[in-house]
Amino acid sequence: MPSSKLSVVVTRRLPATVEKRLSELFDVKLNETDTPLSREQLTAALRTADVLVPTLSDTIDAGMLAQAGDNLRLIANYGSGVDHIDVATARQRGILVSNTPGVLADDTADMTMALMLAVMRRFREGSSHLQSGDWQGWSPSAFLGARLGGKRLGILGMGQVGSAVARRANAFGMQVFYHNRKRVHKDAESALNATYCESLDQMLARVDVVSINCPHTPSTFHLLNARRMKLMKPSAIVINTSRGEVVDENALTRMLRAGELAGAGLDVFEHGNEINPRLRDLNNVMLLPHMASATEEARVEMGEKVIINIKTFADGHRPPDQVVPSML
Structure with a gap:
């Protein structure tokens, strides 16, 4: 049967x-x-x-x-x-x-913070130098990065993942700003110690780290485009654990290579597993194979x-x- x-x-x-x-x-x-x-x-x-x-x-x-x-x-x-x-x-x-x-919110938020630390504290450069056999010992001026405490974090998308990132960022002493389609309830905003930015452009211009935590939709495709990234500080970094299509990857690569942005931590890519080789070659970039929820x-x-x-x-x-x- x-x-x-x-x-x-x-x-x-x-x-x-x-x-x-x-x-x-x-x-x-x-x-x-x-x-x-x-x-x-x-x-x-x-x-x-x-x-x-x-x-x-x-x-x-x-x-x-x-x-x-x-x-x-x-x-x-x-x-x-x-x-x-x-x-x-x-x-x-x-x-x-x-x-x-x-x-997936907590695991993805953990990876977001890990990427922030990796880029800001130059983990990739330090590890590569050590594994190459070139390390001659500790130096007070070697591999100087930046601390997370006191830095301004801009969260793009304050859903479950964005909120989980905000909670962790607070624990690190970061100042949290966010841009979302709709402002979250004032009680949630207060609990997250987060400041709403109605203008994405204004938020990008004032923060040290941008964390992308919004889905890929027609309205978010290349939301972080060349024009918007040029509003950011040269010392700022971009973290993306959401969807690669939200970022104009070619523009990001050009700006990283030109020193117009300080670094990036990417777990997702615009063209899936086809990653720009010019992006892979950069020391100020930490790339992961879509493992935020792994x-x-x-x-x-x-x-x-x-x-x-x-x-x-x-x-x-x-x-x-x-x-x-x-x-x-």
């Missing part, structure tokens, strides 16, 4: 405990190699599955959704960002989309949310983390 369980295709390897639970509950096809699926493979999965579990490395556009099978009714994204999925087209075709919000705890919690979304859908209810176009 045919299986009564939902057919679920998972595009990448997930934590073993998550894959085990998915396999117990559903008729699951796993990606044993963890190699990103090709466009053809993704399209084939859309044709056959009841539920697709993609990740941010899977682009699901209108053309692919047009070829989806009649059985596909849920795209249960493994991740909070859904800019790689055409949510509007999915909705038009009667396909629900869910995500995994609310579990903790065991976060990955398991993301998987648990995926399971809850699918199980709720299987029981005839809307997934608790359903995403609709009006939310984007």
